[in-house]
Amino acid sequence: MKSGSRKNDGAYKLTDERIAKLEEIGFQWKVLATFEERLAELQRFKNKHGHCNVPKRYEENKSLGYWCSTIRMMKSGSKPNDGVHKLTDDRITKLKEMGFRWKATATFEDHLADLHRFKNEHGHCNVPKEYKENKSLGIWCQNIRQIKSGGRKNNGAYKLTDERITKLEEMGFRWIVRKRGSIKTFEDRLVDLHRFKNEHGHCNVPFHHEKNKSLGYWCCRIRQVKSGSRKNDGVYKLTDERIAKLEEMGFQFP
Structure with missing residues (x-):
């Protein structure tokens, strides 16, 4: 009605007095979000995802x-700096303080932070290539593996230095991802066991554990290895260090 798209009559009729009353209480005729509202939305995005790369x-x-x-x-000059989105020095400062990047390409540190969050949630760093929640993270993991193997140039945002390699390996990042159907390593099983304990409060995995049948089988086999009824070799080989890790987790041998 105020815009002229509807007749100004009846119960909705707007007089100058009515318009003045509405504007006095802060009524907005255009419902475009303000800069402050967008900033609040960006903060919520950051709280959820850990970065501002929307x-x-x-x-x-x-x-x-x-x-x-x-x-x-606007910041780059390819669009006029005006309207409700106009960037002032104060607004630019607020965005910078929030961690907003004027170039949207994520840095190595951004991806490392995403990987850390993935590990906290899933217990490992094997991000699927088609990871729906963060597609760029899956692609990044694939790219740095290719760099490490020599199948991709070691430069740009993905460049691997000794320091970066160390950070990844300390986090438990694997350069060679186990293919589906292949034998899991001791470390893989330890992660599975840790998840079981978090869910059930103990390490007594049933032999026929429906959610992870192979974990129950593995627990049975390493008990046999420890008791001497099975050879201590292969993927089930128990070293003093491995035994200590299991016992620290609360795993019980016969």
Whole structure:
């Protein structure tokens, strides 16, 4: 009605007095989100994802992704710096303090932080290539593995230095990912056992554990190895260090 798209009559009729009353209480005729509202949305995104790199086509809030793209173009000069999104020194400072990047490419440290969150949630660093929650993380993991193997140039944002390799390995990152159907390592089983304990409060995995049948089989076999009824070799080989890790977790041998 105020915009002229509807007749100004009846119960909705707007007089100058009514318009004045509405504007006095802060009523907005255009419902475009303000800079402050977008900033709040960006903060919520960061709280959830740990960074401010909102995808342009962010499904949960498409307008936020578009806004981030718009203000980057303003900052670079490829779009006029005006309107509700206008970037002032104060607004630029607020964005920088939040960790907003004017170039959207994630750094090594950004990906490392994402990988750390993935590990905290899943108990390992084997991010699937098609990881739906963070597709760029899966691609990054694949790329750095290719760099390490020599199948990709070691440069750019993915460049692997000795320091970066150390950080990844300390986190438990594997350069060769076990293919489905191949034999799990002792460390893989230890991770599975740790998850079982977190869920059930103990390490007494049933032999026929429905959720992970091979874990129950493995627990049975290493008990046999420890008792001497099975050879201490292969993937079941028990060293003093491995026995200590199991006992620290609360695993009980016969």
